[in-house]
Amino acid sequence: MSTATAQQGTKWWSGGRSPFNATYGKVMMWYFLMSDAFTFGAFLISYGTLRFSQNFWVDPNKVFNSFPFAEGHNLPLAFVSLMTFILIFSSVTMVLAVHEGHNMNRKGVENYMILTIIGGAAFLSCQAWEWHHLLTGEHPVLVNGVIEHWNTTVSHNPFGPEVMFNGQLVHTPGPIAFGSYFFEITGFHGFHVFSGVIINIVMYIKTKLGHFDQRGHYEMIEKAGLYWHFVDLVWVFVFLCFYLV
């Protein structure tokens, strides 16, 4: 049994041991996630640059204010809070699965992996509803003195500055970059969630088949967990940039 802390003066860099005290696979997972963080960072910063260059930007509370089965009610931030809590909770079940893996408890890992997969699928369903709602929901918008009905797409944005028209406030066309960035970034994040769910399903099957018990450790669950938490981490920033500010 080795000690639980490094001894003073351990020569980390003189060979024979990992200077990061981690296996190759885990270190490479960290480096992959770091590069992925730069990809997402580049997307979000480019969105920020464009947004800072505009005199007018869309108010998210006017775009994201509906909830399934409650269309027509004004509920800003409600649906995205649900999505955020789903993702945070599935992150918790994932870290509990990793914990059970440390204890070599196969049944526990299986149960928590199932819960994590359900959480991921629920999040994807929410996102599908939200995209559908934006792409098909029509909003009145004043174009060249005529009221037209537009969806929110990568080429149309009905949430521009409000003006008075025939005695009521109506939107004019807004910056189309809003739709492009929203669908690009949430789509790329949703794709990560989707592949995370696939990875988790593979991990569940491998657990069920007893592969990790034969191997003697559950490190694969840890690596899948790192990826899954990263997806949650990215959502925290997407939530900030698109829904809150």
Next chain:
Amino acid sequence: MSEHTPISPEITFVPAHAEDTKKIWKVFILLSVLTIIELSIGLTIYNIKLGGEGAQPTLVLAFKGMVCILTLAKAYYIVSVFMHLGEEVRNLIMTIVVPLCLFIWFITAFLVDGNSWKELRNRYNRPADAPTEQVAPVKE
């Protein structure tokens, strides 16, 4: 059983993992509370904006800054506790965190650039009859 046995000869020691799940649930509650605070700030901004676009810009900006700080706090707890980076050795922490510091400069430089783009356009992209300096027109 094999909790404290390294899985590979390259591993010098196994970080001590808590026996119970208390810390995980504590962080979950913390993240939930931070999210609820963020949401209430978001609703406050919404209510301020009901008073008209551009109402109380300083207050709105201050609230947005608070939300950004809360988001960074959430990110710290996710990475350090859920991803167990806080339990790893210093070498691994540094090899991940130091490169990410580039973001400080990226965000500053690009947002300032976007802002200057807006100001230049507002200054020089006036209607044709307005008196301007002799500058090539900026295309939208």
